[in-house]
Amino acid sequence: MLVAGCGRTHHGKFLVGFSQANLGEPWRVAMNAEVAARARDFPDLEIVYADAKQDNATQVADVENFLRQKIDLLIISPNEAKPLTDIVMRVYNAKIPVIILDREIDADTYTTFIGADNRAIGRAAGEFADSILGGRGNIVEIVGLPGSTPARDRSAGFREVVAKSPGLRIVHDPVANWLREEAMTQMEAVLQAHSHIDLVYAHNDPMAIGAYLAAKAKGRDKEMKFIGIDGLPGMDGGRQAVADGKLAATFVYPTGGKAAVEIANQILNHETVPKRITLPSDRVTP
Ligand code: FRU
Numbered sequence: 001m002l003v004a005g006c007g008r009t010h011h012g013k014f015l016v017g018f019s020q021a022n023l024g025e026p027w028r029v030a031m032n033a034e035v036a037a038r039a040r041d042f043p044d045l046e047i048v049y050a051d052a053k054q055d056n057a058t059q060v061a062d063v064e065n066f067l068r069q070k071i072d073l074l075i076i077s078p079n080e081a082k083p084l085t086d087i088v089m090r091v092y093n094a095k096i097p098v099i100i101l102d103r104e105i106d107a108d109t110y111t112t113f114i115g116a117d118n119r120a121i122g123r124a125a126g127e128f129a130d131s132i133l134g135g136r137g138n139i140v141e142i143v144g145l146p147g148s149t150p151a152r153d154r155s156a157g158f159r160e161v162v163a164k165s166p167g168l169r170i171v172h173d174p175v176a177n178w179l180r181e182e183a184m185t186q187m188e189a190v191l192q193a194h195s196h197i198d199l200v201y202a203h204n205d206p207m208a209i210g211a212y213l214a215a216k217a218k219g220r221d222k223e224m225k226f227i228g229i230d231g232l233p234g235m236d237g238g239r240q241a242v243a244d245g246k247l248a249a250t251f252v253y254p255t256g257g258k259a260a261v262e263i264a265n266q267i268l269n270h271e272t273v274p275k276r277i278t279l280p281s282d283r284v285t286p
Pocket residue numbers: 025027028102103144148150178203204205229230253
C-alpha cells in the first residue's frame with residue numbers, strides 16, 4: 001500500500017523541519033535547546049534544523065530545502081513577516097501542517113501559532129515605566145527588527161500607555177534590530193543628542209544591556225532606568241542583569257520550544273489543536 005502525504009514516511013518516523021531565524025541571539029539558542037530537549041521524549045519525531053542567520057532569502061531557501069526532503073510538518077520562527085509569508089503559504093497549501101513560533105507572518109495560513117502576547121508585554125512595560133517615573137520623563141525606545149511582528153507589537157502596546165500619560169515623552173526611537181552591539185552604537189548617538197534621559201525601553205534584553213553599557217561608558221547609567229524583554233536565566237541573561245541592578249525590569253518571553261514539539265506530536269497524531277496558543281509572560285524586578 002502506498003501512503004501519501006502526512007504520515008510516517010521516513011523510516012517509520014515523522015520528519016519535522018525546524019526553520020530558525022538565527023542562532024546568533026541567546027534567546028534563539030535557548031529555543032533550539034528546548035526543542036531538542038523535549039524532542040527526546042518523542043522518539044517518533046525526527047527533527048532537522050536550519051539556521052537562516054537573520055536573512056530572509058536564506059530562510060526561504062531553508063524551507064524550500066525542507067520541502068525537497070518531504071517533511072511531514074514545518075516549525076518556523078520567521079525572521080521577518082512579509083518576506084516569509086509566501087513560502088509558509090506554499091507549505092500550508094501543500095497540506096503540510098505549519099507551526100509558527102514567536103514571530104508572525106502576514107497571513108493565517110498556518111495550523112497553530114505559539115507565542116506570548118507582545119502587545120500586552122509592551123503595555124505592561126509601559127505601565128511599569130509610567131509607575132517608576134511617576135508619570136514624568138524622557139524616554140528612549142530602542143526598536144527591534146522593524147519587519148518582525150514583536151517589534152511592531154511591543155512598540156504599539158508601550159505607546160498605548162505612554163499616550164495616556166501626558167508627562168511621558170518618547171524623545172528618540174532608534175532601530176537596533178534586536179542586537180546588543182547595534183543598541184550600543186545607537187545609544188551613543190542618543191546620549192549626545194539628549195542631556196537628560198529618564199528611561200530606556202528596549203524591545204529585548206540584549207539591546208537594553210547594550211544601551212546600559214553605552215550609558216555606563218559615559219558615566220550616565222545612574223541617570224536613567226533600563227527595561228528589557230526576554231528574561232532569560234543564566235549568567236548573560238536578563239534575569240541576572242536585573243539582579244545586578246543594570247535593568248530595572250525585564251519581562252519573560254517564553255521561547256515556546258517545548259510547546260512546539262508537543263503540538264507537533266499532536267498534529268501528526270491527528271489530534272485537534274488550537275489555532276493560537278498564547279504563552280504567559282511575567283515581570284521580573286529585583
Ligand atoms: C531573538 C529575539 C528575542 C526577542 C525575539 C522577538 O531573535 O530578538 O530577543 O524577544 O527575538 O522575536
